[in-house]
Amino acid sequence: MKTTIDTNHSMRVFYLPFAYLYGVRMRSVGKFVSWCFLLLVPSLTYFYLSLPAETLLCKAILSYFLLWCSIIPYYELGYIYNDTYTTRQEETPSLRLTDAQTAYFYQHTRSIYILRILWVLALLTAFGSLNHWQTNVLFTIIWVLLLIPVFQVYNHIRGLKAVLFYPVLVCWRYIPFLLYGYGATHWWVLLLLLLFSYPVEISIERFSMPRHRYPWIRRLIPDEPSKAKFRCGYYIVCTLLATLLIYDNSLPYIALIPYIVF
DSSP states (O other): OHHHHHHHHHHGGGTSTTHHIIIIIIOSHHHHHHHHHHHHHHHHHHHHHTSOTTOOHHHHHHHHHHHHHHHHHHHHHHHHHHHHTGGGGOSSOOOOSOHHHHHHHHHSHHHHHHHHHHHHHHHHHHHHHHTTTOHHHHHHHHHHHTHHHHHHHHHTOOHHHHHHHHHHHHHHHHTHHHHTTTTOTTHHHHHHHHHHHTHHHHHHHHTTSGGGOOGGGTTTOSSGGGHHHHHHHHHHHHHHHHHHHHHHTTOOGGGGHHHHHO
């Protein structure tokens, strides 16, 4: 009986939103909270700053929540594909799933994809209806739906090409939160602040992975322990530059929150 319960629990990660990210990819509360925090702080800060002045707060909060709860479960599909199909093409794959979970996925691929996509479509429909299907809302929805095709491109390329494409993938999941307020004053400045708050930093680190520590990055990150120093230096420099940018464009200084926090 206990074995059956444990097996059923291990298969739920394929269906429940956030379960795959937590149970398979992060595998600990700390890492899961960290992953979500790194998305939450910049996306919420610049989402708020891009809102039109007349936007109702309750409507904005609900819109953000619907976007958040559609983007992450949808993004998980890219992780699932990576861990079941892409790894088969690698000589030394990172095996995150058990044999039983992998076999279950191959047997139920269609139902897993359908249920997750229906979840995302339901939330995006609610998001669109709440905002009366305005142009910027439609653009946001289309951008979110393109997330998996972009992830599939990433899943089908390996080596240096994958590392070069990684910035596109990581930026793609942040940008929808700003598209909601597209057209706001200094929108392009907010976009720049959003991208440099985390996506650019983690993309630079990607070039320093042990398998792909490219010559030009060795001066910045010669080994894994040096990443902490790099992050400190990166955020000190970017905080100073962001302060100048915010001052020059008369933006509120809460735009610095992600840089100070990180």
